[in-house]
Amino acid sequence: xxxxxxxxxxxxxxxxxxxxxxxxxxxxxxxxxxxxxxxxxxxxxxxxxxxxxxxxxxxxxxxxxxxxxxxxxxxxxxxxxxxxxxxxxxxxxxxxxxxxxxxxxxxxxxxxxxxxxxxxxxxxxxxxxxxxxxxxxxxxxxxxxxxxxxxxxxxxxxxxxxxxxxxxxxxxxxxxxxxxxxxxxxxxxxxxxxxxxxxxxxxxxxxxxxxxxxxxxxxxxxxxxxxxxxxxxxx
Amino acid sequence: xxxxxxxxxxxxxxxxxxxxxxxxxxxxxxxxxxxxxxxxxxxxxxxxxxxxxxxxxxxxxxxxxxxxxxxxxxxxxxxxxxxxxxxxxxxxxxxxxxxxxxxxxxxxxxxxxxxxxxxxxxxxxxxxxxxxxxxxxxxxxxxxxxxxxxxxxxxxxxxxxxxxxxxxxxxxxxxxxxxxxxxxxxxxxxxxxxxxxxxxxxxxxxxxxxxxxxxxxxxxxxxxxxxxxxxxxxx
DNA sequence: CGCTATTTTGAGATGGCTCAAGCTATGTGG
DNA sequence: CCACATAGCTTGAGCCATCTCAAAATAGCG
Numbered sequence: 001x002x003x004x005x006x007x008x009x010x011x012x013x014x015x016x017x018x019x020x021x022x023x024x025x026x027x028x029x030x031x032x033x034x035x036x037x038x039x040x041x042x043x044x045x046x047x048x049x050x051x052x053x054x055x056x057x058x059x060x061x062x063x064x065x066x067x068x069x070x071x072x073x074x075x076x077x078x079x080x081x082x083x084x085x086x087x088x089x090x091x092x093x094x095x096x097x098x099x100x101x102x103x104x105x106x107x108x109x110x111x112x113x114x115x116x117x118x119x120x121x122x123x124x125x126x127x128x129x130x131x132x133x134x135x136x137x138x139x140x141x142x143x144x145x146x147x148x149x150x151x152x153x154x155x156x157x158x159x160x161x162x163x164x165x166x167x168x169x170x171x172x173x174x175x176x177x178x179x180x181x182x183x184x185x186x187x188x189x190x191x192x193x194x195x196x197x198x199x200x201x202x203x204x205x206x207x208x209x210x211x212x213x214x215x216x217x218x219x220x221x222x223x224x225x226x227x228x229x230x231x232x233x234x235x
Numbered sequence: 236x237x238x239x240x241x242x243x244x245x246x247x248x249x250x251x252x253x254x255x256x257x258x259x260x261x262x263x264x265x266x267x268x269x270x271x272x273x274x275x276x277x278x279x280x281x282x283x284x285x286x287x288x289x290x291x292x293x294x295x296x297x298x299x300x301x302x303x304x305x306x307x308x309x310x311x312x313x314x315x316x317x318x319x320x321x322x323x324x325x326x327x328x329x330x331x332x333x334x335x336x337x338x339x340x341x342x343x344x345x346x347x348x349x350x351x352x353x354x355x356x357x358x359x360x361x362x363x364x365x366x367x368x369x370x371x372x373x374x375x376x377x378x379x380x381x382x383x384x385x386x387x388x389x390x391x392x393x394x395x396x397x398x399x400x401x402x403x404x405x406x407x408x409x410x411x412x413x414x415x416x417x418x419x420x421x422x423x424x425x426x427x428x429x430x431x432x433x434x435x436x437x438x439x440x441x442x443x444x445x446x447x448x449x450x451x452x453x454x455x456x457x458x459x460x461x462x463x464x465x466x467x468x469x470x
Numbered sequence: 471c472g473c474t475a476t477t478t479t480g481a482g483a484t485g486g487c488t489c490a491a492g493c494t495a496t497g498t499g500g
Numbered sequence: 501c502c503a504c505a506t507a508g509c510t511t512g513a514g515c516c517a518t519c520t521c522a523a524a525a526t527a528g529c530g
């Protein structure tokens with residue numbers, strides 16, 4: 001059942017989240033236990049409430065982690081790019097995924113089943129600590145988002161989201177930072193707790209001011225400083 | 236420097252969060268490493284951004300965990316009652332508290348310094364797993380709150396908060412469930428991302444309908460089912 | 471009994487939502 | 501290669517849930 005990892009991956013991922021901090025031996029053990037996986041654009045890796053059986057490390061492609069409420073509205077908890085880990089809960093026995101993961105792109109990834117992981121966690125306790133560090137960092141991020149949605153107005157939330165995304169998934173382009181991901185108005189709205197209409201209006205305004213350049217599922221930040229002025233309490 | 240724990244505590248806390256799942260030996264080791272602490276109403280246990288040096292287990296009293304933004308607005312991330320653990324980040328070296336902890340009551344607690352904890356974590360790897368489970372559960376809760384604030388209207392958020400608090404800190408009273416904590420309109424507002432005025436109006440309305448009974452820093456739920464009707468999509 | 475913190479209530483303003491209509495890329499099948 | 505279908509986006513108009521600010525009532529505390 002184990003499909004070997006491409007030989008190139010270990011190099012690519014030596015700097016990845018979670019793995020980067022481990023000792024050589026621990027890394028090697030991880031690579032041995034991993035299998036390779038792929039998911040086409042739009043596919044669901046797992047749904048909220050599913051039993052958490054797998055831990056994922058994204059090699060290429062983007063994923064959105066979201067929660068939907070009873071009447072169909074969705075909130076994106078996090079966007080995940082290459083080098084990031086997904087499904088940390090899976091190291092705990094009998095745990096459930098708290099959110100749904102959907103591929104925004106075609107995705108390549110390394111996958112560990114809980115069964116493959118369990119003996120490693122026994123043998124290398126630092127693995128558990130590394131995952132705890134991961135979950136803890138994310139906790140801070142989610143708290144931060146909660147704070148934003150609860151206390152800031154929409155313009156500021158959207159500006160912050162764009163800057164955050166630029167840092168996480170941004171790519172330098174001629175005269176700006178491209179947010180390298182199919183980012184629709186709807187997605188941005190779900191990320192910031194507003195509607196696609198409001199996002200559209202904001203972006204149009206900012207484009208007129210020369211802060212950003214927008215297109216279909218595409219945002220380029222032209223003046224990060226100007227956006228930061230909206231995002232924070234600056235003059 | 237170690238102030239012994241009162242002899243009665245180990246019994247009290249055998250069922251506490253985190254400790255309840257451990258083996259007898261592990262618990263004993265924990266008790267030995269703990270010291271006792273107290274904090275008066277209103278005091279700050281730690282502030283957001285402080286280096287995380289201590290792990291707390293609340294024995295009696297309540298605590299609010301909050302984050303404040305630049306212009307003084309605050310969001311309560313979680314309310315914590317007896318038997319609950321606070322400051323799980325402290326098991327990670329060089330970590331910072333992501334939120335501020337303030338005592339709402341006079342508080343009694345068991346405290347572990349990181350230094351005291353470190354050797355235990357080495358010796359009993361299951362401790363780390365237990366803390367990971369803790370942080371993971373909380374992650375789900377915070378995500379849930381984020382989802383609420385981002386997608387639901389205020390009435391529903393407040394109703395849900397009341398029901399959640401009733402479950403977590405509720406005490407049966409004659410003809411209702413008292414939320415056993417000094418719960419001002421302001422606190423409820425910070426918990427749900429709204430203003431004290433809106434909370435006041437909602438509670439007045441619900442009192443008129445016989446759903447709750449309110450007083451100064453006090454809420455008693457008279458008709459949980461009625462509140463649940465507001466909190467969920469029911470007839 | 472007076473001081474202070476909490477709460478209530480009113481009146482008015484408004485940010486953001488809803489809904490409707492039209493527009494524009496993008497891709498597709500004839 | 502064109503024309504049509506589709507998904508994404510923009511814009512306008514109106515509304516309303518919630519916030520803001522002001523003032524007064526209430527409750528606990530020293």
